[in-house]
Amino acid sequence: MPPDSAPAGLRLTPKQKRNLSLSLLFSAIIYLGFALAAGKQSLLNAAATLGGMGWLLILCCSFSNYLLRFLRWQYYLRCLGHHLPSLLHFNYYLAGFALTTTPAKAGETIRSLYLKNHGVPFKHSLASFFCERFQDLIIVTLLASLALLSFDEYRYFVFITALTLLILLSVLRNKKLPLFFRQLGNILHILWLRRVLEHLARLLESAHALLQPRRLYSGLLLGLLAWSVQGLAFYFILATLNSALPLSMSLSIYAISLLAGALSFIPGGIGATETIMYLLLSQAGVDHSLALVIPIISRVSTLWFAVVLGLLASVNLSLGKATAIK
Template identity: 45%
Template sequence: MSRQKHLRPLAITAVLAMALYLLAAFAGDARQIGNALAAITWPQLALILGLSLLNYALRFLRWQYYVVLFGHQIPRLRHFAYYLAGFAFTVTPGKAGEAVRSLYLKPHGMGYAESLAAFFVERLLDVLAIAALALGGAWLFPNYRTFVLLSCLGLITFTWLMVRPELPDRLEAWAARPLHLRQLPPVLQRLAKLLHASTLLLTTRKLYGGLAIGILAWATEGFALYLILKGMNVTLPVGTAIGIYAVSVLAGALSFLPGGLGGTEAIMGLLLILAGVGSSTAIAATLLCRFTTLWFAVLIGLLALLGLEVGSGSNARLAPLAPDR
């Protein structure tokens, strides 16, 4: 199956990345980090993971709304499995691997232009939501104010350009010009097609509604960092914890490193130390936060991906994915 040919190497890469991350995480002072992690009780861990699940559920509801706006009705549980399967490839630059959902939605009649437009808008609103949450954290750490303010300004400017209704037509006009660069016109045409499809999702009401959902969704994971610190007997205001989480994730997102690996952890650990948290506890809290957010999502995505591929393989390949309409 062509889909499996594309997914298998990506899944293997995700598993290897997870294994290497675990090895690197405990390469330092494993004993002190282990002691800090041991302070978290199982009920606390369950609540922290539940907040991550809430994040995924809120973002899925927004995603499903976008798919419905394009005129496609997909059974909710199966659609949720498609959405979760994308998380298996979160550790790709810009989370671009999550666009694998397009492969699952195509047999339901949803074209790539539509599904990629939904993915583009989802990514855009997620970064805007994280930037909004990071504004509060920036004021707590003066050294990061300029970075956050410039990031927010750049994102707002980019969003303003993307929602301009005349932009797709201009791109198509540029693509029609006789240019010396042979590859540029097709790229502009595909981008114009993507933006044409995105306009349906970027009207003022839908833009602000999607942004509000994004802020709520990402704030839940910031609150999870607060609970992690509280479980480790560290007293830190909720707003400070959410701000630290948001600034760290924003830095990781704008680095375009796979899943923000390295950058997010470094900034989060540093900000926690600047907030008065001990170095070992800061490292442990950062690791647990990433395990219960990023790597928990990857694990769930791999399980969903396995279930979908095993199910499709046992039912004449793509037969169960035939359009339901």
């Protein structure tokens, strides 16, 4: 297909629609619990205090986060030899957010299905996705390390996470790792497992090309800018609601909450991220009702804003003939 043409849009299967609906229901229950505990008026007052310009600024920060992360994603695919029209590619990237909160395994890897129509093999798109997520963990852990200035009791959590990621990075950059998985597959003599290990070896070979110093540091820089902008939005929310904390403490609270959500292995970190954010805000001296309201505002303007953009991008891409996601 010509590089400038968009492939047929992808539509959600009934199962994926059900999973998305369940994640929305689960989140609504959690946020309702937070809102009831804080008091309806506290939530309404906080939303009103931010005002239209405040909400716009927060959403612009979130969009800047997605844009910077897309630039990193696009850079990695170009490093692997794939050049797509930027606007169309950005739509693919945003569409990946539509299933961020679902239990289904597709999640953001739905981008691979779009990119396959442009000749991008799964091993390349999945390798880019893997490197992107791994770098995000490194960056969020780096921001979380600011907690050492404010929360002594979390130093071991941050230290162990950082050490684990450094060890993993060292292992992943080892050129012999793909060979190890291939040899393991040959030893086991199990056909399906051999195929899985072969796919993993190919993914790691592609990922290895993206973890070379220049590409690694470029990706980390873009990621650091992206997550710092998002952290500043969180700081703005606190300051606007008269709950200002030192910038380092605000960034660390936001980062630790995201890290806890990621390590919980719950899709989107729903429930885990909000709970940790509330506990840390309370520990930092933020008023009880605001400590309950702020996580709701933060997550609506980040996670759920991304889901909405993802759904809109999916609809935009589906204006042509739809193809069900298998």
